[in-house]
Amino acid sequence: MIALAVLDMAGTTVLDDGLVERAFHAALPDATPAMVDHVRATMGQSKITVFRDLLHDETLAQRANTAFEEAYAGLVDDGHCTPVPGAEQVITDLRSRGVKVAFTTGFARTTQERILAALGWTDLADFTTTPAQAGRGRPYPDMVLAAVLGLGLTDVREVAVVGDTPSDVLSGLRAGARVVAGVLTGAGTRAELAGAGATHVLDSIRDLPAVLEG
The missing domain is CATH 3.40.50.1000 (HAD superfamily/HAD-like)
Structure with a gap:
C-alpha cells in the first residue's frame, strides 16, 4: 500500500511551457549554447546548484539565482502558470x-x-x-x-x-x-x-x- x-x-x-528557460535567459542574457544545454540536462535539480556549476563563483551564482527566481516569479504573476x-x-x-x-x-x-x-x-x-x-x-x-x-x-x-x-x-x-x-x-x-x-x-x-x- x-x-x-x-x-x-x-x-x-x-x-x-518553457518558463524555466525564459527565466534562465533573463538571469543570464549572455548565456552560451553550452550553458543552455546544461540547464536542459539538469532540469529538476536545485537551481542554485545549476548556477554554481555554470559560473564557478558563489557571488555570481547567488546573483544569477536571485535574478532567475525574480524572473520566474514575474512570469507566474503574469499568468504563465497552469x-x-x-x-x-x-x-x-x-x-x-x-x-x-x-x-x-x-x-x-x-x-x-x-x-x-x-x-x-x-x-x-x-x-x-x-x-x-x-x-x-x-x-x-x-x-x-x-x-x-x-x-x-x-x-x-x-x-x-x-x-x-x-x-x-x-x-x-x-x-x-x-x-x-x-x-x-x-x-x-x-x-x-x-x-x-x-x-x-x-x-x-x-x-x-x-x-x-x-
Whole structure:
C-alpha cells in the first residue's frame, strides 16, 4: 500500500511551457549554447546548484539565482502558470483515499509558494519542501526523505515518487520508494526516464491512480 505520493511541480503537476528557460535567459542574457544545454540536462535539480556549476563563483551564482527566481516569479504573476490537466483531481482523490501528498521542487521556497498561491493550491498538499529546506536537491534523496520524516511514515516502501526528469527518478530510487514514476508532460523523454530506472513511465500524472491501484 502506498501511504505517501511525493510529487514534483514544474513539468509534473504544473505545466512548464518553457518558463524555466525564459527565466534562465533573463538571469543570464549572455548565456552560451553550452550553458543552455546544461540547464536542459539538469532540469529538476536545485537551481542554485545549476548556477554554481555554470559560473564557478558563489557571488555570481547567488546573483544569477536571485535574478532567475525574480524572473520566474514575474512570469507566474503574469499568468504563465497552469496545472497539468487532471493533476488537481488526482491529488484530491489520493488524499480522499488516505494517501498523503507532498510537493517538491528545484526552486526556492518563495517561488514554490508563489506557484502554489497562483494556482490556488496552498492547501492542496500535506507537505511541501525545497532543496534549501531538505538539505540537498535532486538527484539526492533528501526531499523525499524530508517528506517521509515530516509526515511520520515508518517505511519508505510506502512511498511513490513522481517526476518528469531523470533527476526525479534517481531521487526516488535513492530514497527507496516502491514506485518511482516518470511522466512525459515535462522535460524527460520516455527513453531518458526508463534509462534512469523508473519503475513506470506514464503519459501524465493522470495515469498514477491506476498504477497505485494495481
